[in-house]
Amino acid sequence: xxVSNKQQQAWLMLAIGAIALTVTLSMSAQVQTETTTxxxxxxxxxKVDRATxxxxxxxxxxxxxxxxKLVHFANVxxxxxxxxxxxxLGIHDLKPGMTLERTITTTTTPQTITTVKSVTGTVWYVxxxxxxxxxxxxxxxxxxxxxxxxxxxxxxxxxxxxxLKKGMKVSATKVVEVPETIVEQQKQVAGSMPPPDxxxxxxxxxxxxxxxxxxxxxxxxxxxxxxxxPRTASPLPLIGIxxxxxxxxxxxxxxxxxxxxxxxx
Numbered sequence: 001x002x003v004s005n006k007q008q009q010a011w012l013m014l015a016i017g018a019i020a021l022t023v024t025l026s027m028s029a030q031v032q033t034e035t036t037t038x039x040x041x042x043x044x045x046x047k048v049d050r051a052t053x054x055x056x057x058x059x060x061x062x063x064x065x066x067x068x069k070l071v072h073f074a075n076v077x078x079x080x081x082x083x084x085x086x087x088x089l090g091i092h093d094l095k096p097g098m099t100l101e102r103t104i105t106t107t108t109t110p111q112t113i114t115t116v117k118s119v120t121g122t123v124w125y126v127x128x129x130x131x132x133x134x135x136x137x138x139x140x141x142x143x144x145x146x147x148x149x150x151x152x153x154x155x156x157x158x159x160x161x162x163x164l165k166k167g168m169k170v171s172a173t174k175v176v177e178v179p180e181t182i183v184e185q186q187k188q189v190a191g192s193m194p195p196p197d198x199x200x201x202x203x204x205x206x207x208x209x210x211x212x213x214x215x216x217x218x219x220x221x222x223x224x225x226x227x228x229x230p231r232t233a234s235p236l237p238l239i240g241i242x243x244x245x246x247x248x249x250x251x252x253x254x255x256x257x258x259x260x261x262x263x264x265x
Contacts, residue, residue, distance in 0.1 A: 032118045032119070033116070033117050035113065035114070035115045035116075036113075036114045036116075038111065038114065039109055040109065040110040042107055042108065042109040043107070045108075046103065046104070047103070047106070048104075049104070050065070050101050051063035051066070051099075052098070053094050053096050053097060053098040053099075054070065055096065056094050056095070059077075059078075060072065060073070060074050060075070061091060076091040078090060078091065080189070082191050083188075083190045084098065084191040094191075096194075098191050099192045099194070101189070101191060102188070102189045103190070104185060105185070105186045105188075107184045108183050109183075110179065110180075111180045112177055112179050113177070113178045113179075114177050115176045115177075116174070117173070117174045118173045118174075119134065120169075120171040121136045122134060122135045122167065123135075123168045124166065125166065126161065126164040128146075128162045128164065129146055130145065130161075131143055131146055132144055132146055132164060134170070146161045151172075152164060153170065153171045154168055
């Protein structure tokens, strides 16, 4: 009894394996799809932006571009790094006056995704030119939409949907090419420290030179001493001049009186 049970289990396992293999083959025999990707030559574009740090407030950054425009970067992530003088600085390490340089490298790669679908079966029903029902190798029927311009291989000859007849064994291949563009960006931020502050203006040094004043007790200055002249002249010439002036004044008054008397007579 035990031997028979083991044999039954063995046959059951073999049957299950055979069924699984049949299902796998039938699924693979229905429609086979193969996809390949072909890449073309890549092109790179490099853009460099320069700006000066104006304000750092928490994770907010305000910079001034070379054109004088203020740009606000909100919620700068903690992982963001800038290479300044060989050091990796985060958002909280930036200081006003620092010069930042951001290099953006954009790489564009054209790709073509080619999908090849192939199917093999026997024509069971055809509705040209739109659809066909094929009996596949697993015995199931499956309907397929016929693309415009689709050709079928029948015994080495290529025919369109109108050439299909019931019972014909056909194989068809559909090739679809889809162009795509892959764009990748790499950003790198570098910077430099602000220039050193100019030296402070030095205070003016005023030098006052004081000269010693002469001691008045030693004698009067030269100007004061020379102002007093010796009295050597006589007052007689001055008295004579005054007398002459008085005499001339009297004569002048007399002449005026005589002229006034003549006018009256």
